[in-house]
Amino acid sequence: xxxxxxxxLNFGVPVAVNAxxxxxxxxxWIGAWxxxxxxxxxxxxxxTAAAVDRTRYYRSSASVVHGALTSGTEFDLxxxxxxxxxxxxxxxxxxxxxxxxxxxxxxxxxxxxxFCSGSPTRCNFAAPACPVGQTCQTFGGCPKYGxxxxxxxxGGRLLNIWxxxxxxxxxxxxxxxxxxxxxxxxxxxxxFYVRDWTDDATHFDRGNEPSTxxxxxxxxxxxxxxxxxxxAPAGGYTVGMDAQRGPGAAGDNFAFARVSRRAPAASTVxxxxxxxxxxxxxxxxxxxxxxxxxxADPTLTFHAADQTITLQNGYPWxxxxxxxxxxxxxxxxxxxxxxxxxxxxxxxxxxGAGDPIVLADNNKxxxxxxxxxxxxxxxxxxxxxxxxxxxxxxxxxEAMQIPLVYRIPRDLFKRFEGATIGIAGGEMQPLRERGEIxxxxxxxxxxxVLLVNLGRFKxxxxxxxxxxxxxxxxxxxxxxxxIAATTWPLPRLIAWLMREHFAVMTRLAGTDRAAAREAxxxxxxxxxxxxxxxxxxxxxxxxHAKAAAAIAARFVRANGGKDPFGLGPASTKLIAAARGxxxxxxxxxxxxxxxxxxxxxxxxxWERRKEQ
Numbered sequence: 349x350x351x352x353x354x355x356x357l358n359f360g361v362p363v364a365v366n367a368x369x370x371x372x373x374x375x376x377w378i379g380a381w382x383x384x385x386x387x388x389x390x391x392x393x394x395x396t397a398a399a400v401d402r403t404r405y406y407r408s409s410a411s412v413v414h415g416a417l418t419s420g421t422e423f424d425l426x427x428x429x430x431x432x433x434x435x436x437x438x439x440x441x442x443x444x445x446x447x448x449x450x451x452x453x454x455x456x457x458x459x460x461x462x463f464c465s466g467s468p469t470r471c472n473f474a475a476p477a478c479p480v481g482q483t484c485q486t487f488g489g490c491p492k493y494g495x496x497x498x499x500x501x502x503g504g505r506l507l508n509i510w511x512x513x514x515x516x517x518x519x520x521x522x523x524x525x526x527x528x529x530x531x532x533x534x535x536x537x538x539x540f541y542v543r544d545w546t547d548d549a550t551h552f553d554r555g556n557e558p559s560t561x562x563x564x565x566x567x568x569x570x571x572x573x574x575x576x577x578x579x580a581p582a583g584g585y586t587v588g589m590d591a592q593r594g595p596g597a598a599g600d601n602f603a604f605a606r607v608s609r610r611a612p613a614a615s616t617v618x619x620x621x622x623x624x625x626x627x628x629x630x631x632x633x634x635x636x637x638x639x640x641x642x643x644a645d646p647t648l649t650f651h652a653a654d655q656t657i658t659l660q661n662g663y664p665w666x667x668x669x670x671x672x673x674x675x676x677x678x679x680x681x682x683x684x685x686x687x688x689x690x691x692x693x694x695x696x697x698x699x700g701a702g703d704p705i706v707l708a709d710n711n712k713x714x715x716x717x718x719x720x721x722x723x724x725x726x727x728x729x730x731x732x733x734x735x736x737x738x739x740x741x742x743x744x745x746e747a748m749q750i751p752l753v754y755r756i757p758r759d760l761f762k763r764f765e766g767a768t769i770g771i772a773g774g775e776m777q778p779l780r781e782r783g784e785i786x787x788x789x790x791x792x793x794x795x796x797v798l799l800v801n802l803g804r805f806k807x808x809x810x811x812x813x814x815x816x817x818x819x820x821x822x823x824x825x826x827x828x829x830x831i832a833a834t835t836w837p838l839p840r841l842i843a844w845l846m847r848e849h850f851a852v853m854t855r856l857a858g859t860d861r862a863a864a865r866e867a868x869x870x871x872x873x874x875x876x877x878x879x880x881x882x883x884x885x886x887x888x889x890x891x892h893a894k895a896a897a898a899i900a901a902r903f904v905r906a907n908g909g910k911d912p913f914g915l916g917p918a919s920t921k922l923i924a925a926a927r928g929x930x931x932x933x934x935x936x937x938x939x940x941x942x943x944x945x946x947x948x949x950x951x952x953x954w955e956r957r958k959e960q
Contacts, residue, residue: 349378349385349410351417365408365419369393377499381506382539382611383555384411384420388499388508394429401433401455405510407499407532414708415558425508425532427517431525433459435513437491439524442470445487449473463487496529504614504652506534537685538650539610540622541710543569546585555610555710562825564707565716566816569606570626570679572715576602576662586658587812588715591675593667594847595854598875602662603640605679605713607648609655619649622683626663629697631716632672632739632950636696640677641665669851672950673943674739674829678706678714688712698743703827716829733766733803734936735943736831739950740798742790744821750787751820752798760813764833766803771796772947773912779803779815795954797947799913800831801940807835839879841935846885848942849896850874855949856899859906863899866892882931889934893926900945903952913948915941 350362366373371393378387388407395402404427409420433455437443442461446452452461453474460470463485464478471477471484478484493511500507513525522528541555544564553559571588573579579586586604593599603626613620624647626640641664648657667675676697682688688711695702697714706712740750756764758781767779771787776799787796800815807813812832819827836844850870856863873880873888897919904911918941925937 349387349417349419351385351410351412360417363410363417363419365410365422366391366406367393367422371395375494375497377497377508379499379501379506381501381504381536383557384409384536384539386499386501386506388425388497388510390493390510398456399429399431401431402429403432403512404429405508405512405530407506407508412557414705425510425516426512426514426530428514430512430514432493432513434525435491435493435527436525437527439526442489444490445485447486447489447492449486451489491527493527501536504536504538504612504617506536508532508534535614535617536611538613538617538620538683539686539710540607540650540681540683541610542605542607542679542681542713543585544707544710544713546583549584552584553710555608557710558707559710562818563816563828564703565676565714565828566814566830568713568715569608570677570713570715571604572677573602573604573662574600576664578604578658578660578662590673591667591677592844592847593671593673593851594669594874595850595871596875598847598850599667599669601665601667603665603677603679604659604662605681606656606658607650607681609650610710612655613650613652615652617652619651620683622648622650622657622681624648624659624663625680625682625691626665627678627680627691627693628665628667629676629678629702630671630674631676631697631741632674634696634741634954636694637676637678637692637702639693669854671851672739673737673946674716674950676714676716678702678712681711686711696743698741698827733768733801733940734805734833735940736800736802736833737772737943737947738798738800738817738829738831739795739947739954740787740790740819741795741954742792745792747789747791748821749789752785752787752817753783753820754785754815754817755782756813756815763806763813764803765805766801767805768801768803770799772799772951773910776801795951797913797951799944799947802833805833805835807833809835809837811835837879838882838932838935842880842882842885842931843873843876843878845935845938845942846870846873846876846880846888848946849938852942852946852949853896853899855946856903860899860902862895862902866895866899886926886929886931886934889922889926889938893923896941897923900941903945903948907948907952907955913944913951915944915948918944 350359352359373391376389386409391406405425408422446461452459458472462471464471464482465485476484496511498509513527515522543553544559545561546552546567567585572591573589591601623645625645627637628640629637680688692702706714761781768776769779770776814830814832816830818825853863853867900915921937922941925934
């Protein structure tokens with residue numbers, strides 16, 4: 349078999365679906381179900397020189413596994429040889445002659461398969477003995493091997509029908525080699541997958557391997573929430589939430605996944621359990637995938653009528669306050685006959701590591717989404733815009749520049765005002781609807797930080813304004829991520845900011861005693877899961893903004909004295925905003941300060957790891 353991914357214009361390298369056994373094979377039939385092609389055929393691998401007509405009926409399959417067309421298991425449906433040259437109807441061999449002389453002459457021994465012209469006298473093509481003036485002639489042939497053969501697939505079942513003068517081994521023998529049609533009905537194996545992408549409610553991943561979209565990380569069917577009941581899908585998939593980090597309940601998260609079946613199952617199949625294994629990688633800290641939590645892996649039970657099931661109770665996992673803001677969430681599923689191996693546990697995200705495996709295996713799905721929340725779209729007025737950052741790492745062996753191509757949906761681009769983008773330490777440029785940022789040459793394992801100043805933006809509550817980034821290597825999309833702006837009510841945003849404040853200060857607490865004191869001072873507000881009153885927030889930062897700025901200044905001095913992230917200006921804006929009464933402007937300045945300091949800490953940790 350060979351497959352085509354462009355409507356039949358080109359076909360790939362064929363694979364043999366039969367075992368490596370010498371023999372004539374003919375009269376094939378083919379059908380497809382759930383991404384698997386099934387074939388049935390006559391096979392004479394058991395034939396010998398003395399019995400050239402020994403024939404059996406086989407079936408097998410082929411499907412794309414991890415990007416390569418792969419043969420399935422072959423089955424002998426008869427289990428007994430049919431001497432086709434001896435096939436009869438009511439005990440009469442060649443009752444209607446044959447349509448082709450070679451059908452008879454290829455048999456062992458004389459075959460009365462022809463009719464002398466002008467008479468009912470039977471004749472042997474190999475040695476005709478017709479009356480004078482007559483010749484041995486072909487005829488219509490009946491019953492015909494192959495005319496009653498077929499293969500049909502549907503409803504989760506495979507139907508093979510073939511003609512044979514020998515009954516299958518598990519049936520009583522056929523009398524006089526009478527040719528009959530035999531049937532084999534097979535309940536097909538079930539294949540499950542997790543969508544890598546969804547464009548809208550009608551255009552989404554159907555389980556192809558490899559995945560047909562390079563962006564497998566922003567609209568996949570695995571997502572995070574901070575509560576354990578799944579949110580409703582919007583636009584065909586569930587957006588989810590950014591993972592929260594912090595102590596105790598402040599860092600508790602819940603992982604969700606939606607699992608699909610590639611094709612309907614037979615109505616008689618028993619329930620099938622699909623196991624979900626969640627993994628997390630703190631990509632910003634350079635850490636590989638590890639099990640997300642210590643709870644048992646959840647299971648979804650698919651009954652015959654189920655095509656898609658969403659995990660209804662989120663899998664609990666915790667993100668420590670020292671984690672970076674760039675965490676990748678992955679789910680691996682497994683079911684009987686569909687194990688989803690190899691696991692990515694211990695592997696890392698990236699074009700040179702885990703990404704190709706996620707693309708090639710429909711049992712895996714990953715989500716990378718960093719959400720930059722704002723309040724009311726104000727953008728912080730004079731205090732500056734909302735900030736977001738992303739860590740760019742070269743996981744290839746050779747040193748290279750990394751072009752980052754980005755795009756914003758046209759109808760959403762107009763929602764941004766005064767947004768800029770650039771590499772930390774370089775020049776910021778205006779954010780465009782479509783653009784490219786080239787990361788300077790990075791050696792293997794080296795990192796840079798992309799900064800996005802979101803300026804002022806306007807979105808409806810809960811609506812995302814995504815900026816989609818694609819990492820290009822060799823002219824192809826090899827990785828990517830999405831930074832999305834969204835609007836939160838100010839009290840909710842403040843509560844999130846205090847958790848971020850605590851987390852960032854905790855990251856520095858081991859090397860800066862003032863940061864440890866600041867983390868302790870903010871812990872009570874950070875642990876508050878409910879909204880925080882803006883006045884309480886203003887009062888807190890009025891007394892702590894200068895201390896936070898001093899911590900950032902010491903961090904800069906301790907790391908060479910350079911300030912590529914602009915922590916000095918961000919600190920000045922934070923102190924100025926803390927003196928005023930505009931809580932939203934203060935929140936914008938605070939968020940920008942925390943994001944830049946967090947990015948600087950992450951970059952410094954990468955530099956220390958590289959030196960080691």
